[in-house]
Amino acid sequence: MxxxxxxxxxxxxxxxxxxxxxxxxxxxxxxxxxxxxxxxxxxxxxxxxxxxxxxxxxxxxxxxxxxxxxxxxxxxxxxxxxxxxxxxxxxxxxGIVGEHLLAPTLLRHGTAAQRERFLSPIARGQEIWCQGYSEPGAGSDLAAVRTTATPSEDGGSWLVTGQKTWTSLSQWADWCFVLARTERGSQRHHGLSLLLLPMDQPGRIDVRPIRQLDGASEFSEVFFDGARAQAGHVLGRPGDGWRVAMDLLSFERGAGMLGRQIGYARELDTVLAAATASGTVDDPVIRERLTRQWAELHVMRCNALRTLGTAEPGSAAVAKLVWGDWHQRLGELAVQVLGPTGALAPGAHDPGGYPLTAAQHLLLFSRADTVYGGSDQIQRNLIAERVLGLPREPCPQLRPEPRPELRPEPRPELRPEP
Known part of the structure; x- marks a missing residue:
């Protein structure tokens, strides 16, 4: 090509x-x-x-x-x-969540009034959005969400109650799109709606930053206690939230993936420079790993260009599997090339914090690459079931019939021969 x-x-x-x-x-x-x-x-x-x-x-x-x-x-x-x-x-x-996730979904599913209200502030960089999807019991299994939304007495709004977690940018966000259960008694993919609600609701929304190992907090837990979303701020039809939410996730990987790989290349150059400075580049094992990371990165770029803008089944899931594993191995290599000093952090003796080096931050943060945005298990299931047509994974909610208890047959008593 x-x-x-x-x-x-x-x-x-x-x-x-x-x-x-x-x-x-x-x-x-x-x-x-x-x-x-x-x-x-x-x-x-x-x-x-x-x-x-x-x-x-x-x-x-x-x-x-x-x-x-x-x-x-x-x-x-x-x-x-x-x-x-x-x-x-x-x-x-x-503004990455608003620009790359919400806006394309508004253009596909939003009403004219919703587009007029929300697109322009996003394009001007004036309103920041966060995504209310994951919950303590609903991470990769998004259909297990328990956050609810009920109509207000006057019918003019939805009252949202529940908890979301790992919500990136929520402490700075002006708005949040929340996947909530709007049909009482509904289960799994049914009865869900995607609601747009303002974050400035004191007493109704509580944002609690999650402290990371380095003391920073890039995401939070968000608690909703009757938070209000206008009746007209349902994205798509009420009850059709699962389809809208899946469309939104399909925008998560696109042209930005090529930019991500440029960032990866810059990180790899940094690791190579550190290996050269420390002398570990002369280790044949380290040199082979650096060469492999370089070659795999170029293959990822070519594959991303090949599949960009196409609807090739499973391509996004395959890409997620590949770059998640690649980036984790780079994080491990970033610390390994430094030798024993790679485990030391400057200022570790300071009681006020434990700052990490760039290599240590890469190592620790990349551990999440195979979890966020859909865990490796979920990606493999998507490829197996939707692309290869393999049987679906057994659902844990469907328990098999209890098997009859198996008792060992009595063994004959052994007596010593006279």
Whole structure:
């Protein structure tokens, strides 16, 4: 296949690279945010960066609307922007959930009023969203959600009660889309709805950041106690939330995956530099592992380009399996190449915290790569059942008939011969 970019794409790349360099390179107005995570920079600075992206027209490049006669920028332009953003070490965007998950779902399932209300603030970088999916008893098994939503007495709103967990960006978010059970007595995939509700509801919404090993908190537990969502803020039809939620998740992997791989390449370069500095690069085992990581990363990029924009069955699940395992192995290698000192953290003696090195952060955070966004077990089930047509995995809720108790037959008494 031809993986080259057109002359127009190259011109677009130059413009994106120049715009990012002016703001993120040394001396740029947002240079302090390079490669920042949500928990490593002041929220007001992160919000200012979102507004800067919006003013530059960089938010919503991939949005497509069937009712809009103007076509969205080509998929290659989205890839170019994702790659250049990663190369510039752009900060993890606060608006990623709204731009890449909610907005495409609004364009597919939202009403005209919902699109008018929510799309423009997202595109301007003015409203931040979080995702209310996972619960303590419903992580990869999303159909087990227990959060409920009941109509208010006047019928003008839904009252949401329940708990969500691992909710990224929730402590900074203005809005949340929540998967809740709106039909009493419904089970599994039935009777669910996707509700849009504001986070600024004191006494009704309680956000409790989850403390990580390094002392940071990039996600939280969120408790809803009668939180209100307007009656008109159901995305899709009430009770059809499972289909809408699955469509939303399908937008999770796209052109941004190419940008993720540029970030991976930068991490791999850092690991290689550390191996060279420590001398462990001369170890043939370490050298073989570095070479394998490099080759596999290039294969992942080619496969991502090959499947980008296609509906090839199982491609997203396969990609998730591959990069999750690859990134975990890179995290292990990042600490291994440092030798014994890789286990030491600067400031470990400080009672105020236990700061991690970049290699240690990579090692620990990458442990979650095979869990979040759908665990490896779920991805393998999707491939087996929906692509290969294999029998479905037995559902734990369906208990088999009890088997009759098996008793051992009595053994004959052994007596010594006279």
């Amino acid at each position: 031809d993986f080259s970019f057109s002359a127009e794409d190259d011109a677009f790349r130059a413009r994106a690279r120049s715009w990012l360099a002016e703001r993120l390179a040394g001396g740029g107005s947002f240079a302090d945010l390079r490669a920042a995570t949500p928990s490593s920079a002041a929220p007001d600075r992160r919000r200012a960066w979102e507004r800067e992206l919006g003013a530059g027209g960089w938010i919503g490049l991939g949005w497509t609307d069937a009712d809009d006669p103007e076509p969205a920028p080509s998929l290659s332009r989205q890839v170019v922007w994702a790659e250049e953003y990663a190369r510039a070490a752009g900060p993890a965007p606060l």
